[in-house]
Amino acid sequence: MRIGVDVGGTNTDAVIIHEGRVIAALKTPTTDDVGTGVVLAIRGVLAQAGVPPAAVTQVTIGTTHFTNAFVERRRLMEVAVLRLSLPSNTSVRPMIDWPSDLTAVIGDHIYWAHGGYEFDGREIAPFDAAEIEAAARDIRRKGLRHVAISCAFSPINDAMEQRAAAILRDMIPGLHVTLSSEVGRMGIIERENAAIMNAALSSMSGTVVGAFRSALQKLSISAPFYISQNDGTIMAADHVERFPVLTFASGLTNSMRGAAWLSGQQDAIVVDIGGTTTDVGVLSHGYPRETSMAIDVGGVRTNFRMPDLHSIGLGGGSLVTRQADGSVTVGPRSVGYDLITKGMVFGGDILTATDIAVAAGRGGIGDRSAVNGLDRALVAQAVDTIHAMVEAAIDRMKTSATAVPVILVGGGGVLVSRPLSGVSDLHVPEHADVANAIGAAMAQVGGEADRIHFYDRVGREAALDNAKQEAVAAATAAGADPATVRVMEVEETPVAYMPGNAVRVRAKAVGDLAAIIAA
Amino acid sequence: MQITINDLIDFTRGAAFLGTGGGGDPYVGRLLLKQEMENGRTINIIPLEQVADEAQVVPIAAIGAPSVMLERAPKIEALEKALSVLEEKLGRKADALTCIESGGINATLPLILAARTGLPIVDADGMGRAFPELQMVTFNIYGLKASPFVMTNDRCEAVTFDVESNHFAEQLARSTVMAMAGAAHLAIYPMSGRQLKQAGVPGTLSLALDIGRAIAAARRGRADPVQGLLDFLSGMTEPRHAVVLAEGKVVDISRETRDGFNFGRVQVQPFGDAGALPAEIVFRNEYLTVKQGAEFLAMVPDLVCVLDAETAEPITTETLKYGARVKVVGVSVPPVMRTGAALATFGPRAFGIDSDYRPLEGLVPG
Numbered sequence: 001m002r003i004g005v006d007v008g009g010t011n012t013d014a015v016i017i018h019e020g021r022v023i024a025a026l027k028t029p030t031t032d033d034v035g036t037g038v039v040l041a042i043r044g045v046l047a048q049a050g051v052p053p054a055a056v057t058q059v060t061i062g063t064t065h066f067t068n069a070f071v072e073r074r075r076l077m078e079v080a081v082l083r084l085s086l087p088s089n090t091s092v093r094p095m096i097d098w099p100s101d102l103t104a105v106i107g108d109h110i111y112w113a114h115g116g117y118e119f120d121g122r123e124i125a126p127f128d129a130a131e132i133e134a135a136a137r138d139i140r141r142k143g144l145r146h147v148a149i150s151c152a153f154s155p156i157n158d159a160m161e162q163r164a165a166a167i168l169r170d171m172i173p174g175l176h177v178t179l180s181s182e183v184g185r186m187g188i189i190e191r192e193n194a195a196i197m198n199a200a201l202s203s204m205s206g207t208v209v210g211a212f213r214s215a216l217q218k219l220s221i222s223a224p225f226y227i228s229q230n231d232g233t234i235m236a237a238d239h240v241e242r243f244p245v246l247t248f249a250s251g252l253t254n255s256m257r258g259a260a261w262l263s264g265q266q267d268a269i270v271v272d273i274g275g276t277t278t279d280v281g282v283l284s285h286g287y288p289r290e291t292s293m294a295i296d297v298g299g300v301r302t303n304f305r306m307p308d309l310h311s312i313g314l315g316g317g318s319l320v321t322r323q324a325d326g327s328v329t330v331g332p333r334s335v336g337y338d339l340i341t342k343g344m345v346f347g348g349d350i351l352t353a354t355d356i357a358v359a360a361g362r363g364g365i366g367d368r369s370a371v372n373g374l375d376r377a378l379v380a381q382a383v384d385t386i387h388a389m390v391e392a393a394i395d396r397m398k399t400s401a402t403a404v405p406v407i408l409v410g411g412g413g414v415l416v417s418r419p420l421s422g423v424s425d426l427h428v429p430e431h432a433d434v435a436n437a438i439g440a441a442m443a444q445v446g447g448e449a450d451r452i453h454f455y456d457r458v459g460r461e462a463a464l465d466n467a468k469q470e471a472v473a474a475a476t477a478a479g480a481d482p483a484t485v486r487v488m489e490v491e492e493t494p495v496a497y498m499p500g501n502a503v504r505v506r507a508k509a510v511g512d513l514a515a516i517i518a519a
Numbered sequence: 520m521q522i523t524i525n526d527l528i529d530f531t532r533g534a535a536f537l538g539t540g541g542g543g544d545p546y547v548g549r550l551l552l553k554q555e556m557e558n559g560r561t562i563n564i565i566p567l568e569q570v571a572d573e574a575q576v577v578p579i580a581a582i583g584a585p586s587v588m589l590e591r592a593p594k595i596e597a598l599e600k601a602l603s604v605l606e607e608k609l610g611r612k613a614d615a616l617t618c619i620e621s622g623g624i625n626a627t628l629p630l631i632l633a634a635r636t637g638l639p640i641v642d643a644d645g646m647g648r649a650f651p652e653l654q655m656v657t658f659n660i661y662g663l664k665a666s667p668f669v670m671t672n673d674r675c676e677a678v679t680f681d682v683e684s685n686h687f688a689e690q691l692a693r694s695t696v697m698a699m700a701g702a703a704h705l706a707i708y709p710m711s712g713r714q715l716k717q718a719g720v721p722g723t724l725s726l727a728l729d730i731g732r733a734i735a736a737a738r739r740g741r742a743d744p745v746q747g748l749l750d751f752l753s754g755m756t757e758p759r760h761a762v763v764l765a766e767g768k769v770v771d772i773s774r775e776t777r778d779g780f781n782f783g784r785v786q787v788q789p790f791g792d793a794g795a796l797p798a799e800i801v802f803r804n805e806y807l808t809v810k811q812g813a814e815f816l817a818m819v820p821d822l823v824c825v826l827d828a829e830t831a832e833p834i835t836t837e838t839l840k841y842g843a844r845v846k847v848v849g850v851s852v853p854p855v856m857r858t859g860a861a862l863a864t865f866g867p868r869a870f871g872i873d874s875d876y877r878p879l880e881g882l883v884p885g
Contacts (some may be wrong), residue, residue: 086675090596096550118700124673152590152713187589189547238603491840504586 001055003045003221004441005038006254006434007063010275013437014041016049016056022047022262025434034065035211035218042219049469052222058513062228062254062440065208066201066244071298076200078107080144082135082168083153083192084160085116089122094150094192099299106200109144111135115160116152117503119452124152132164146176148199150192151261153183156451176202181308183245185450186504190303197300198245205244209237226397226513230304232439233446233510234259234285234414236479248297250305254439256281256288256307261442262429265392268405269394273412273437276334280393281307283407287488287510311357312393317343317410328381330356330389344370356382365414388414395422409435446488446510455501463505464490471507479510520564520584520642520725522630524556531730534626535833536730536748537723539822541805542623542649544584544835547592552627555634562630563639565615567721570641574614574712577602578645578658579629582670582692583702585837588624591702597671601706604677605669609709617641617655617715619707619721622649622805630724643719645708646865647726647852651804654685655865657855658708661718668692668707673701686742695751720855727804729755734831744831747844752850760851760878762818762885764809764816766790766828767796769843781836785825788848798823798847802836807870809847814882817849818872820856820865821879824848 006013007030016024024045024337031037038061046053048056053241066429069075081094094110095103113132139147147168151161158181178198184191184329196280209227216225226234229246232253240247251270259270266286272279280291288307295306317339321329328351335342342348351374359371359379398404403424408416409432420426431438449470451462475485489508522530531545536814537706538545551831569846570576579602581593604736606612615630616636621644645656667681678695680689688707695701708717730748737747745763771786785800798816801808808825809816817823825834828844839845854863857878864871866876 085655087675088591088594089552092547092550094556116591117776119584119590120700122700124700186586188592189550199563402694 001051001057001434002441003042003056003059004273004439005059005061005438006437006440007038007061007065008032008251008436009064009068011395012037012041012154013434014045015431015434015437015441016045016051017438017441018049022431022438025099025431026436027434033211033384034208035215037217038212038215042215042221046219048489050341054222056221058223058233059221059225060228060443061212061225062250062436063208063247064251066205067248067251067297069204070197073102074107075202075204077146077203078105078109079196080111080135080139080147080201081192081196082108082111082113082132082147082149082164084112084113084150084164085188086112086128088116088152091277094191095196097189099303102299106196113164117154117157119153119156119162121157127163129163129167129374132167134170136504139168140172145174146199146202148178148192150180150188150193150195152188154179155191157182173464175372176406178202178243183243185506186301187303192290193300194245194302194304197302198243198455201244202242205241209241213237226443228440228443230306231290231446231508232443234443234513247334247466248302248304251367251436252279252307252309253288254443255279255409255436256283256439257286258435258437258439259283259429259432260286261438262409262431263407264505265405265407265427265429268333268407268427269397270407270409271390271394271485272410273408273415274315274410275317275339275412276313276336276392277311278314278393278412280312280397281463282397285488308391310396312389314386314389314412314415316352316354316415316446320351320353320356322378328378330382330385330387330490332502339437350429350446353382353386353412353415356386357417360417362417370494373496376429383417387418387420390416391420391422394420398422408432444510445475445478445513446508447471447476447478448479448506448508449474450504450506452502452504453472455503457500460503464492467505467507468509471509475511479513481509481513485509485511520728522564522566522728523564524553526728527552529735530728531627532734532833533727533729533731533743534622535761535835536734536824537647537727537822538622538649538833538835539628539635539805539824540802540834540839541651541800541838542620542625543581543588545624545627546798547588548624548627548631551593551595551631552634555631560634560635563637564724565639565801566640567641567643567716567719570615570639570712570715571865572711572713572716575714576611576615576617576641576710576712577605577613577706578617578619578708579632580625580707581628582653582701582705583696583699585835587626588700591673591700593624593628593702593704594673595635597675597704598628598673598674599635599670600677600863601671601704602636602669604679605667605706606671607708608667608679608681613638615639615641615712617719618644618724620644620646620649621727623645625649626724626727631669631869637855639720640724641715642724643721645719647720647723647856648820650803650865653689653707655869656708657720657861658710658718659685660858660860661714663708663710663714663718665707666741667709668705670695670699670747671704686716691811720853737829745826745828745848748831749848757853760885762849762879762883763846764823764849764883765847766845767798769839769845772839783836785839787845798846801872803870804836806836808867808872815874815877816883818867818874818876818882819870820852820861822850822852849879849883
């Protein structure tokens with residue numbers, strides 16, 4: 001019996017899944033301390049299903065807390081940044097492209113050291129322990145507790161990052177250290193950014209994961225507990241304590257994975273309509289299609305694995321306005337979570353997309369009589385606008401003009417009331433409004449390998465096999481049952497101008513949690 | 520032409536477009552430029568006709584593998600070193616800088632050095648795009664010598680070359696960049712202002728900025744950004760022939776690294792017509808030709824660019840992915856790039872393509 005929880009900015013949702021079915025689902029408000037909301041939500045679903053805490057085999061929590069903290073610059077720590085690659089990379093200083101309100105919080109504690117590697121494994125310069133010790137003394141003097149370490153080509157060889165971390169930890173007991181090789185891939189700027197972001201969150205992650213852990217203790221749940229990450233796979237909770245940055249896009253991913261599970265569709269477009277925005281993504285083989293573009297999080301460039309997503313300003317709380325030229329617009333402004341007091345069907349006086357849906361015949365929401373007086377032409381136009389917006393968003397994500405299956409999830413799904421053009425089947429599964437908690441419950445374990453291979457030396461087939469094996473090993477090490485692990489993705493990028501037919505190979509493998517099989 | 524800190528995103532996007540799939544991601548170049556401008560330095564860009572005939576002009580560039588530069592960014596001191604060693608060799612100071620190629624990261628590096636040294640930068644380059652080899656420039660076609668030239672590494676160690684043929688220069692530079700672990704800095708093709716006026720392609724930095732601005736303006740206006748870009752190109756004072764050659768989904772990419780280059784093919788299947796003939800793009804670092812069946816739609820040196828279908832963001836050969844929704848765009852090059860000598864140096868046959876060059880406007884009148 002698995003429990004999935006989604007801790008969002010507004011609501012905390014919980015579901016219980018047993019023998020492939022949703023047996024309980026609940027939405028409660030998110031609380032300031034995070035933990036109370038989790039306790040209430042889980043206690044609620046346990047009561048609904050009438051099962052004891054001992055029957056729970058696994059709990060997975062998805063949360064947008066760390067992303068929001070970064071976007072809102074809340075509860076972030078000052079970070080010392082140590083970069084090993086002198087005499088190279090001196091022109092691009094750490095955090096060079098960060099917004100100033102963010103660097104004001106993170107501080108300007110930058111330490112340069114010799115070291116780093118070339119693409120072929122040669123050292124740029126030898127490791128210099130004395131330099132690291134000098135940095136450590138200064139970090140200690142300043143009283144900094146959080147350090148990010150980066151090093152040129154550390155995804156190929158992390159030895160220098162490890163050596164530097166050992167010296168720092170030795171000299172400053174209890175120091176939080178994030179290595180860039182632990183949180184990022186090729187591209188030293190983006191990888192170092194990820195390490196700094198992670199270090200800045202590492203105090204908060206202890207608090208949040210601690211709150212989750214004590215919530216489960218309070219509920220007498222002793223089952224293993226996981227947190228979902230960007231790509232729809234999970235991490236053990238203590239891993240998230242160390243690497244909170246890996247949860248950044250998990251909310252979006254979970255709702256898409258939940259949509260896949262609820263509908264049984266592996267290849268489809270997912271339309272998630274919330275209170276303010278509609279997010280449209282693509283499911284490919286049951287997983288979100290990832291973007292190839294660099295993504296900014298809170299103004300910082302990253303190369304995280306993130307779903308390829310198109311967002312538009314349409315949601316249940318979107319404002320509906322007749323323009324001077326007679327046209328009717330919907331959104332992008334929204335009353336957001338105030339919908340339940342400000343929307344007309346809820347006794348307010350603001351015309352929202354939800355009011356239009358009710359006026360057009362959708363039952364079961366608020367007081368229908370409140371919208372009886374609306375101009376029928378206005379309602380018809382607004383309904384046309386809403387459907388045209390959703391259709392355009394779907395079309396943008398399609399990879400061919402042929403009609404595709406679409407899964408509609410999220411609380412704002414009520415806005416869609418008629419067939420959509422370009423859509424072969426419209427799936428609106430039961431429990432669609434808690435799709436992301438379901439996605440959290442169903443998440444799998446993943447592992448990745450990413451480095452340069454020399455095809456002239458080893459041959460392409462052997463190199464690819466090697467990369468796949470490394471990915472499988474990484475997934476297994478992360479807790480996947482070897483019997484269920486499969487390779488999801490292999491990507492080759494030749495390294496231009498290099499001898500030896502050098503190719504960067506990235507492989508990703510996923511599998512079910514061993515713990516689930518055992519249970 | 521003026522370039523301010525607010526122009527940098529547009530400028531580098533335009534440079535990525537002119538990179539025609541190669542030339543490296545100008546993102547790092549943008550960061551370095553931003554840093555110089557934030558430190559109060561300015562860039563004095565002068566039109567080609569304003570450079571004095573007797574001025575000593577030096578083109579500046581990075582050479583190597585873009586994927587190496589992801590981990591080891593170009594180093595400003597090493598660029599400065601390359602310039603100063605070349606100046607020593609020449610026995611005179613540079614009066615102005617310019618670009619070898621206005622595509623990719625090499626559109627940005629000379630500007631950074633211009634900001635640092637206070638030297639003016641001439642709004643021109645040697646191809647109006649990006650090419651993979653050092654002799655594939657109009658400078659070479661007009662008889663200028665690559666030598667003497669200087670390469671530096673991140674330790675600011677310098678190697679000076681003084682050789683007769685520009686082909687031999689390319690060969691030596693290629694083996695030196697490998698010894699320098701895949702990426703190095705370059706000051707090359709020293710020339711007079713008069714020579715640059717004869718041999719350079721004028722206005723290519725302005726062109727990069729204008730292209731980036733055209734894409735941004737079309738995005739803001741919610742028009743089709745690709746169409747916005749084509750309208751801009753065909754409406755210039757010296758109009759380019761600019762057309763969409765294909766649009767659809769990337770259904771196959773094959774890549775091979777051989778002889779120090781990336782060779783490959785991309786198939787683009789038209790949207791909603793699985794039976795239609797896919798367009799096939801051939802690349803060697805840069806995109807070279809587009810064919811549909813046996814028919815050429817565009818041939819090098821005309822520009823072939825692959826753009827994100829929705830946003831018109833240029834996509835490089837090494838980041839192009841299976842499933843990407845793209846528009847393939849062809850853009851004619853100025854007459855200086857289409858002379859007999861030019862085509863012998865960087866026309867189809869220079870890339871081993873067994874066909875004579877045919878201009879884009881004849882292939883796809885649009």
